[in-house]
Amino acid sequence: MTNIKLKELRAEIDRLDAELLSVLEKRIAIVGDIAAAKSDDGKAIAFRPGREASVLRNILHKHSSKLPDTVIAAIWRELIAAVGGLQKPYSVSITAPDKSVGYWDLARFHFGSATPMTLHQLPSVVLRDVSENPSVLGVLPWLSRERDTWWEHLAQGGDNVPKILAALPFLDNPSGEFEDLNSLVIGQAEPEPSGDDISLIVAVTSAEVSRARLNEHLETTGLNGFCADSRSPAIEEGDWLHLLEIPEFIAEDDPRLSAFHELLGENVIKIVILGAYAVPMKS
């Protein structure tokens, strides 16, 4: 390639960079208007996980360059995470039980370079951070890890008890992840639908109920989910907790939940929606 040609191509890159920056600045400038539109929503955090998931699905569906999906996702995640912070500052409290930097890595990818993050060994510290401060999001190991019983705390339900809002990674990155980790994001916010979601629900019962029975009742009510885990009471006369995974967004007033409640009969103490997350994408 001649030097003249190279010079021309670099000039074109400079021109495109200026254009990109200008478009980027326009996208960022809209934040003020969005923040004003949200001003009376009473929320401490601008994080809207359902909307974020659909923005990302849309971009990844449309992109056609040679860049890997994960690079495109990283660019948009940087932007979205920072734009949320411009509207209302927030921070992220992370549990890494095995001192694994993998959890930090998952959170950094999702919440970008500028979001303040702290690392803790115990889920209880993250639960406390999030429960005490509505502008803190928590990142906790996936529910099925044997030692992690943090979701039992969420099953209490009630004010200030955080909800599950998202799952990480949203986009897997087979070449960039050195540990096969998954985590959930919690916060003092209401989960919202993204169009393709999984809800996590706990049924609290006073006596043992088999997984087969729970699955049968779920099917009868049309909830199409399954019981992913059951915890026997830690103390005598304590409650049984059954973690249910439902492959759609379930609202508090879904009539199928009350039908399920009725089918369980007098054993059931309460049914608590722990939250929901957008179904992650495959790169």
Ligand SMILES: C=C(O[C@@H]1C=C(C(=O)O)C=C[C@H]1O)C(=O)O
């Ligand atoms: C801009 C918004 O706020 C945040 C930023 C988003 C974005 O940059 O696309 C999307 C969702 C929110 O977490 C919004 O709510 O639309």
